[in-house]
Amino acid sequence: MEGISSMRLPDLDESVLPMFKVERVQLHFSISSDFVAAQVANNVLTLALSTGRILRIDLDSPGDIDDIDLPKRPQDIGLIRHMFLDPSASHLIITTTLGENYYLHTQSRQPKALSRLKGVRIETIAWNPSLPTASTREILIGASDGNVYEVYIEPSNEFYRREEKYLKAVYKIPDAAITGLWIDLIPNRPDGRTVLISTSTRLFYFAGRIGRPGQEGSGSIFSRLFETETPTIHEVPPDSKPVASTLTVSPNPPEGVSAHGHEGERSYAWLSAQGVLYGQLRTNAAFPSQVFNDSKMLRRDKIPASQSVSGRKRPTLDPIAGILLTQWHLLSFVEGRIVATQRLDEKIVYDQVVLESGEKMLCLVSDQEKNTYWLFTTQEIYEIVVTDEDRDVWKVMLAAQRFDQASQYARSPAQKDAVATASGDYLIKKKQYLEAASVYGKSSRSFEQVALTFIDHGEQDALRKYLLTKLSTYKKAYVMQRIMVASWLVEIFMSKLNSLDDTITTKAQLTEGSNTAETKDELGTIQREFRDFVSKYKTDLDRKTTYDIISSHGREQELLAYATAIDDSNYVLSYWIQRERWQEALDVLKKQNDPEFFYRYSSVLMTNVATEVVDILMRHPDLNPRKLIPALLNYSQDSSIPLAKNQAARYLIYCINQLQSTDPAIHNTLISIYASHPSPSEAALMSYLSAQSLNAKPLYDTDFAFRLCIQHSRVQSAVHIYSSMGEYSSAVDLALKHNQIDLASSVADRPTDTDPAQRKRLWLAVAKKVISQQDKGSIKTALDFMKRCDLLRIEDLIPFFPDFVVIDDFKEEICSALESYSRSIAALDVEMDASAATAESIKKDIKQLNNRYAIVEPGERCRVCQLPLLSRQFFVFPSCQHGFHSDCLGRKVLEGSGLTVRGRIRELQASIARGGRREREARELDALVAQQCILCGDYAIKQIDEPFVSETDDHDEWAI
Numbered sequence: 001m002e003g004i005s006s007m008r009l010p011d012l013d014e015s016v017l018p019m020f021k022v023e024r025v026q027l028h029f030s031i032s033s034d035f036v037a038a039q040v041a042n043n044v045l046t047l048a049l050s051t052g053r054i055l056r057i058d059l060d061s062p063g064d065i066d067d068i069d070l071p072k073r074p075q076d077i078g079l080i081r082h083m084f085l086d087p088s089a090s091h092l093i094i095t096t097t098l099g100e101n102y103y104l105h106t107q108s109r110q111p112k113a114l115s116r117l118k119g120v121r122i123e124t125i126a127w128n129p130s131l132p133t134a135s136t137r138e139i140l141i142g143a144s145d146g147n148v149y150e151v152y153i154e155p156s157n158e159f160y161r162r163e164e165k166y167l168k169a170v171y172k173i174p175d176a177a178i179t180g181l182w183i184d185l186i187p188n189r190p191d192g193r194t195v196l197i198s199t200s201t202r203l204f205y206f207a208g209r210i211g212r213p214g215q216e217g218s219g220s221i222f223s224r225l226f227e228t229e230t231p232t233i234h235e236v237p238p239d240s241k242p243v244a245s246t247l248t249v250s251p252n253p254p255e256g257v258s259a260h261g262h263e264g265e266r267s268y269a270w271l272s273a274q275g276v277l278y279g280q281l282r283t284n285a286a287f288p289s290q291v292f293n294d295s296k297m298l299r300r301d302k303i304p305a306s307q308s309v310s311g312r313k314r315p316t317l318d319p320i321a322g323i324l325l326t327q328w329h330l331l332s333f334v335e336g337r338i339v340a341t342q343r344l345d346e347k348i349v350y351d352q353v354v355l356e357s358g359e360k361m362l363c364l365v366s367d368q369e370k371n372t373y374w375l376f377t378t379q380e381i382y383e384i385v386v387t388d389e390d391r392d393v394w395k396v397m398l399a400a401q402r403f404d405q406a407s408q409y410a411r412s413p414a415q416k417d418a419v420a421t422a423s424g425d426y427l428i429k430k431k432q433y434l435e436a437a438s439v440y441g442k443s444s445r446s447f448e449q450v451a452l453t454f455i456d457h458g459e460q461d462a463l464r465k466y467l468l469t470k471l472s473t474y475k476k477a478y479v480m481q482r483i484m485v486a487s488w489l490v491e492i493f494m495s496k497l498n499s500l501d502d503t504i505t506t507k508a509q510l511t512e513g514s515n516t517a518e519t520k521d522e523l524g525t526i527q528r529e530f531r532d533f534v535s536k537y538k539t540d541l542d543r544k545t546t547y548d549i550i551s552s553h554g555r556e557q558e559l560l561a562y563a564t565a566i567d568d569s570n571y572v573l574s575y576w577i578q579r580e581r582w583q584e585a586l587d588v589l590k591k592q593n594d595p596e597f598f599y600r601y602s603s604v605l606m607t608n609v610a611t612e613v614v615d616i617l618m619r620h621p622d623l624n625p626r627k628l629i630p631a632l633l634n635y636s637q638d639s640s641i642p643l644a645k646n647q648a649a650r651y652l653i654y655c656i657n658q659l660q661s662t663d664p665a666i667h668n669t670l671i672s673i674y675a676s677h678p679s680p681s682e683a684a685l686m687s688y689l690s691a692q693s694l695n696a697k698p699l700y701d702t703d704f705a706f707r708l709c710i711q712h713s714r715v716q717s718a719v720h721i722y723s724s725m726g727e728y729s730s731a732v733d734l735a736l737k738h739n740q741i742d743l744a745s746s747v748a749d750r751p752t753d754t755d756p757a758q759r760k761r762l763w764l765a766v767a768k769k770v771i772s773q774q775d776k777g778s779i780k781t782a783l784d785f786m787k788r789c790d791l792l793r794i795e796d797l798i799p800f801f802p803d804f805v806v807i808d809d810f811k812e813e814i815c816s817a818l819e820s821y822s823r824s825i826a827a828l829d830v831e832m833d834a835s836a837a838t839a840e841s842i843k844k845d846i847k848q849l850n851n852r853y854a855i856v857e858p859g860e861r862c863r864v865c866q867l868p869l870l871s872r873q874f875f876v877f878p879s880c881q882h883g884f885h886s887d888c889l890g891r892k893v894l895e896g897s898g899l900t901v902r903g904r905i906r907e908l909q910a911s912i913a914r915g916g917r918r919e920r921e922a923r924e925l926d927a928l929v930a931q932q933c934i935l936c937g938d939y940a941i942k943q944i945d946e947p948f949v950s951e952t953d954d955h956d957e958w959a960i
């Protein structure tokens with residue numbers, strides 16, 4: 001701070017950071033006159049000097065000091081006697097020795113005279129508990145004549161307007177000066193107020209409702225309270241000598257939690273001739289008349305007398321000159337010393353001489369908002385620094401056997417352990433074993449000692465609670481301890497459950513109709529506790545040990561609870577299946593992701609709840625359907641299940657259609673289910689086989705499928721399989737063997753037009769079967785059958801009729817056939833004549849070819865290299881008269897030929913060059929090279945995408 005610095009008193013022990021210490025505040029500026037009054041609020045320090053000056057210092061920025069003068073000189077209005085600063089530091093009231101009173105707002109540097117309060121010697125002020133900043137709103141002023149005034153002060157810039165909106169005397173205490181005032185709110189009562197008024201011998205407590213004027217600031221609100229309510233009064237006998245009297249309250253607690261841990265309650269202290277009366281202001285007390293019942297009196301003789309220079313105590317005790325309240329302590333100024341007394345046990349925790357002999361205290365003040373405490377003399381400023389004052393509260397609470405509060409204020413593990421241990425010992429003495437179990441579980445008391453204590457007293461419930469608490473305190477690293485305690489708890493739980501079961505059974509047997517509801521409720525509670533226990537501490541339980549303990553007690557429900565908690569689905573699922581509780585078993589199965597569970601239990605579940613199981617299986621596409629085949633086949637052995645509702649077939653179809661399974665085992669299993677079902681219909685099997693026929697290769701084993709179809713007389717399906725294999729003859733024979741004429745006919749039509757002979761043979765086989773089934777060889781049947789195939793003729797069917805059939809019955813059909821043959825023979829004769837004429841024409845052309853020639857002019861050039869054609873071996877094509885050198889033509893043919901022709905040409909050229917069979921190979925080479933003109937034949941057509949102007953040509957020749 002620029003304006004203020006602290007200096008420790010030299011006699012304080014610096015080796016340990018004390019709870020209290022007094023520091024002299026050194027001002028960084030000189031003051032020529034004495035202090036006459038001082039106040040601190042909201043970190044704002046206000047000093048009044050004997051010259052009439054007022055210094056206002058913001059301790060957050062101490063370099064910024066407001067220097068304020070009263071409107072008149074001290075000779076005219078008197079010295080400043082008191083100053084009163086509200087907790088927000090917004091409002092300051094100054095009173096002088098001549099009865100002049102002034103008001104100064106925090107945003108102003110010009111004090112305004114309070115004309116209505118002129119002549120009133122103000123001793124104390126109770127500020128509005130809502131702490132307004134724009135105005136004071138309703139406040140109470142205590143005067144030296146015993147009057148209590150209500151005033152509303154609102155700052156104004158108008159010259160003729162008074163600062164006080166109203167002033168009213170609301171209460172009068174005869175023959176006594178008001179030494180202290182305090183106003184507080186009553187929780188949950190907007191119009192409820194408590195008022196504390198003190199004199200030197202009496203303390204008044206009012207609690208009640210205030211009035212509500214029509215407009216704020218228009219009239220008194222406290223008149224109703226003082227007129228209607230009877231105060232609670234605490235009175236002490238007067239002293240023969242005048243003594244200091246004051247009323248103080250504890251500052252605002254940090255974060256809204258007051259001292260002693262009571263929400264919203266303050267402590268008060270009243271200094272009188274007898275000493276200091278202090279206690280809590282129970283603003284929410286049901287009986288206001290008892291507000292002082294719990295208060296304590298700290299008499300003067302409880303504070304040690306000061307010692308002289310020689311070390312002797314002073315024979316007389318000076319009265320206490322001033323008091324302050326911290327959150328937990330009472331600060332007293334007596335005989336130049338600051339004495340701090342712990343309010344809980346009245347022990348003195350600090351006693352420090354501050355002022356030398358002859359120095360007098362000006363005032364002792366506290367900052368209600370910032371929890372700071374100050375001592376002023378006429379020349380010096382001291383700050384009473386409070387550090388960690390609740391550090392020893394736990395000890396006081398512990399000594400008073402207030403264990404909950406002691407635990408609340410204990411900080412270190414050692415402190416909390418001391419509280420827990422002492423609390424447990426106390427509860428054991430009180431035979432409150434369950435409560436002691438919870439406390440002991442958080443203490444360091446020997447595990448064996450505590451456990452034996454509960455065992456010796458037969459308190460199994462307390463032992464169970466202690467072990468649970470202890471288990472919750474063990475760190476995860478204490479693996480063995482956690483396992484042992486957890487296992488012991490399982491044993492205790494089982495014993496308790498068996499005991500309760502025995503109690504219920506015994507009561508029912510001894511007294512018929514006896515009420516066992518209470519024991520049953522306790523049984524249910526313990527069972528829930530056990531389920532919660534295994535769920536929470538399942539990682540601390542050894543699986544085998546726990547199963548053995550529970551099984552040894554025969555507790556099936558608890559076994560199930562434990563298995564469920566550790567997710568031992570094998571046990572849970574087996575448990576429900578053994579009891580045929582299928583819905584519970586399905587609920588467990590739904591939660592599984594391990595395929596082995598489905599493979600292991602699908603067989604028994606498919607037998608009993610097939611639809612639901614298949615629904616679950618279809619939600620797990622990651623399963624291997626092959627491993628489910630045994631369960632599916634076992635389920636399908638039940639012939640009473642309609643094929644349309646067969647869940648095994650439904651799952652296999654799902655695997656084939658949705659999962660696109662290509663596993664032959666899956667397809668074969670589906671065929672087996674379809675084929676072996678007793679239903680006479682082959683619709684389902686045929687539907688599957690027809691769908692498979694769309695594939696290039698069927699995904700099922702055709703031999704296996706065919707054997708199944710034959711075994712179970714599925715003729716249509718067997719015929720389809722034969723047909724899909726291209727074995728149409730065998731398919732027709734099989735259909736005819738089982739008298740399936742229509743089926744055989746449909747198969748006979750399947751060979752395409754590329755093999756009409758086979759199609760005719762198939763139809764003849766069908767026709768033979770049809771005719772053989774007629775008693776006398778029905779002519780009509782044969783004729784109708786002949787019309788179904790365009791390849792059959794009447795003469796093809798005649799051999800199949802018996803010898804006694806009369807041919808006259810189908811003479812017209814035979815004649816029609818003969819006429820058709822005659823027309824066919826005539827057409828063939830015409831074709832033969834045309835073919836003979838064509839042959840003669842070809843012979844003439846061949847003869848003319850031997851006489852074809854071409855004339856080569858002397859200047860004619862090769863069409864490729866443009867050199868004279870006669871310069872070397874050449875070819876000439878008579879039809880187009882184009883000529884080429886043989887090597888030029890060969891090169892072009894090589895460029896435009898395929899790999900096979902190109903390779904053959906090069907082989908022939910190499911063979912001729914080596915001296916092989918030159919004549920034969922030369923003829924073959926000539927035939928390949930000179931097969932056609934490269935300008936008129938296929939080679940020219942292939943060059944259609946080649947540019948006219950190549951890269952080797954002169955582009956200028958083509959310029960336009």
